[in-house]
Amino acid sequence: MQDILFLEPVFKEMIWGGDRLRTDFGYEIPSDSTGECWAVSAHTNGDCRIKSGEYQGETLSSLWANHRELFGNVEGEVFPLLIKIIDAKQDLSIQVHPDDVYAREHENGSLGKTECWYILNCEEDGKIVIGHNANSKEELASMIHNNKWDDLIRVLPIKKGDFFQIVPGTVHAIKAGTVILETQQNSDITYRLYDYGRLQNGKPRELHIDKSIDVITCPQKLAEPLRKKRDIKAGEIETLVSCEFYTVEKIKVNGSTELEQTEPFTILSVIAGEGCLDGVKIKKGDHLIVPSGFGSYILEGNIECISSHI
Known part of the structure; x- marks a missing residue:
């Protein structure tokens, strides 16, 4: 019988990150404001290592490449899933993800990004951005180019234990004071619509307006969780x-x-x-x-x- 594979998370320091990965989960990390824990990942931008047992020290991507029997010999170039814990001290950018077809064509063969969020913790009056109010691509583009964000985005109340399925083409954003567990396809493709004018290294972070308009679904239809x-x-x-x-x-x-x-x-x-x-x-x-x-x-x-x- 194979050993259970315990993984060593990879931590990402984000400009919007808080300190709950340290205080709530007890992770020993160098920064108080990390933001993201890539908990189960074989992505090139964060490849987890095995903590113990026969495969101690090997990366998850290496096991996927060389010991596919551990994963039922399923097909695929890359390990299919990526699990994160995200701690937002500030609002994340308003964003959207492409599907497999668009990502394959426009992002060097990458997978698209279907994801889902389980709310681990949030403020008492916590909120989240899911969806938009534009009825057509023309209305969407007009609202974006004229910075009508309050009219465009849908903001929903949340509580601990809520769950959301985020399919490609859905406008979304995690807001301040929220900690989530995210299950997603193994992809790191994010198109930013709006980032509140924040600076990183003295410069505004890159936006992806044209690609966002390409992939956003109009009118927006939200996926219902099963529960x-x-x-x-x-x-x-x-x-x-x-x-x-x-x-x-x-x-x-x-x-x-x-x-x-x-x-x-x-x-x-x-x-x-x-x-x-x-x-x-x-x-x-x-x-x-x-x-x-x-x-x-x-x-x-x-x-x-x-x-x-x-």
């Missing part, structure tokens, strides 16, 4: 979303339960509590991959996880 619960021994599993790129579930256990690994691989991110997985201690902030063929395993403790698989 379907089922009981298990000593807990429950809630399917948050299931689409062509991933299935994401929330697992809550208070006690002990047996789970079965039937997927090519399963990613687990511990978002609350602590416990054991087959006798190995796990706690909030741990991220791991249960490899192909692992079979059944025991999850015990008072613990919450976000699970994902293709």
Whole structure:
């Protein structure tokens, strides 16, 4: 039987980042205002290493290239998913992502970016940007070029535990005081529409107006999450979303339960509590991959996880 793959996150310092990756998750990181934890990633911009076991020190991309049996021998040039924790002390830019077809043509063969957000924490009056109000590309372009952002964007209230599926073409932005767990395709393609005039190294950050207008869906249709619960021994599993790129579930256990690994691989991110997985201690902030063929395993403790698989 293969070892469970525990991953060492990669941290990214962002101009809008806060300190909750350190204070809430206990990560030992050099900066108080990091912003992003790439928790499970084989992307060239942040490739996680295995923390322990037979493959200690190897990168996830190396395992994908050389030990595809760990992932059910599924096809694909790159590991398909990327899991992040994002801590926004300030508003993120208003942005949009392309789909696979557009990214392949315009971004050197990259994957597009379908993603979803689980709200780990937010302010009492927390808000998020999801969608826009333009009815046509012409109206969209006019509102963008005339800086009518208050009229264009849709701002929704949020609370801890909310979940959003963000399909390509959806205008979106995480706002200040929000911490999310993001499950996404393995892509780092983001088109910025607006960035509040912020400077980075003394210069405004690059905007991508033409590409954004190309890919934004008009009129905007928002994807509805599934949010379907089922009981298990000593807990429950809630399917948050299931689409062509991933299935994401929330697992809550208070006690002990047996789970079965039937997927090519399963990613687990511990978002609350602590416990054991087959006798190995796990706690909030741990991220791991249960490899192909692992079979059944025991999850015990008072613990919450976000699970994902293709």
